[in-house]
Amino acid sequence: MAKSLVEMAAELVQAQCSSTSLTAEEMAQSLQATYNVLHNLQQDESRGVAADVGLAKPALTGSPEKSIQKHKIVCLECGEEFKTLSSKHLQTHGLTGREYRQKWGLSLRQPLCARELTDRRKKLGKARGLPDNLRKSIAARSGKTTTKASAGTKKATAGAGKKTTTRKSKPSAAAKSAATKS
Structure with a gap:
């Protein structure tokens, strides 16, 4: 024979009391809350609604x-x-x-x-x-x-017969590491 909701709630609260100390008032509140949860779960089950406990x-x-x-x-x-x-x-x-x-x-x-x-x-x-x-x-x-150095070079070469100088950019960190590996 299946247990009633009151019996199941009482067993759950009794197990809780064995691990923690509860006052009489706290036991009554815990018993009521446990019963209400079990009752709601039973109603959801009878309606065919899957109850996601704690997964809202x-x-x-x-x-x-x-x-x-x-x-x-x-x-x-x-x-x-x-x-x-x-x-x-x-x-x-x-x-x-x-x-x-x-x-x-x-x-x-x-x-x-x-x-x-x-x-x-x-x-x-x-x-x-x-x-x-x-x-x-x-x-x-x-x-x-579009670098600044190349833009300056284009302007300088546009002048007629002027000597052009280009600025050298510093090598990047990747180029430095590649040079040290070889």
């Missing part, structure tokens, strides 16, 4: 951009919170980062991590000189030179 999904109303917050990003598939949505986590939903962004209408350039982390990475990249190096790389690929 966040209420994200409005646009999916609200899932990307300052200190966390909320997975729109399962409701879990992360600092960054890794490809490993997205694989559990059968998605890639690109597919996730397309499914939820996010920009394909939107980082899938908390804004705080994105800002920190941006500052570190600027401190290392990535924007300038990227511009130089793009200019080198397209055949254009």
